[in-house]
Amino acid sequence: MTFKELQPKVIAITSSATSTRDEKLLAICQLLNESVDYYNWVGFYFANHDTKTLHLGPYVGAETDHTAIPFGKGICGQVAESNANFVVPDVSAQDNYIACSFTVKSEIVVPLFVNGVNIGQIDIDSHVIDPFTEADERFLEFVNKEIAKLF
Numbered sequence: 001m002t003f004k005e006l007q008p009k010v011i012a013i014t015s016s017a018t019s020t021r022d023e024k025l026l027a028i029c030q031l032l033n034e035s036v037d038y039y040n041w042v043g044f045y046f047a048n049h050d051t052k053t054l055h056l057g058p059y060v061g062a063e064t065d066h067t068a069i070p071f072g073k074g075i076c077g078q079v080a081e082s083n084a085n086f087v088v089p090d091v092s093a094q095d096n097y098i099a100c101s102f103t104v105k106s107e108i109v110v111p112l113f114v115n116g117v118n119i120g121q122i123d124i125d126s127h128v129i130d131p132f133t134e135a136d137e138r139f140l141e142f143v144n145k146e147i148a149k150l151f
Contacts, residue, residue, distance in 0.1 A: 001035045003139035009035075014146045021150045026058035028143065032124070033060040038131040039124050041104070044112070045069065045076050046120035054080055054120070061125065062103075076123055079109045083118050085137050089130035108132045110140040114151040122147075 013019075013027045029042040043059025052071040056064065071080040079086050088107045104125040112120045122140055126132070 003135055003142075006031065006035055006139070007142060010143055010146050014150060022058050024150060025147065026060070028147065029058055029060040032143075038126040038128045040127045041123075041125035043123050044120055045123060047071075047080055047118060052080075057120070075107050075109050076121060079111050079121050080118065083111055083113075085110050085141075087132050087137065089132070103127050105129045106131060108136055108140065110137065110144055112144045112147060114148045119151065 009031055010028060013024050013031065016024060016027075019027065025044055029044070032039050032042045041059065041061030041064075043061065043064075044057035045054040046057050047054055054069040054071070054076055056067040066074075066076075069077045069080075071077050075086050075088055086107075086109045091104055091107055104127065106126045106129055107124065108126075109121050109123045111118045112122065122144055124132075124136075124140070
């Protein structure tokens with residue numbers, strides 16, 4: 001399924017009147033995980049700006065010990081500070097990387113903004129080296145714009 005074909009499905013999930021926000025977030029994770037071959041772990045982290053930590057939200061994929069991540073630590077923590085997308089083509093070549101699993105080869109993290117504030121991010125791990133393109137970035141920015149409407 002192409003990113004263009006996924007867009008209306010994302011809107012349908014976020015527009016659902018019968019689901020809670022967490023149910024919608026989990027449904028987005030499931031949709032992306034099932035629809036994009038190289039999206040092997042899909043999840044959300046949300047920022048606590050007082051403690052400068054990210055906290056794991058809904059996700060689909062292998063269980064993770066990384067339920068709280070300090071700002072600046074790992075790819076997710078760096079995105080919490082930089083407010084910019086971060087694409088890691090090969091995690092083994094990255095210095096400030098928190099290893100989740102030996103099967104993870106690459107990662108993309110896109111910040112989630114609500115009213116100009118970085119409140120969290122979508123994080124995707126892949127078992128493939130260098131699968132993410134600019135199309136992934138634009139699509140995940142679209143996903144986060146739709147999710148921001150839930151806050």
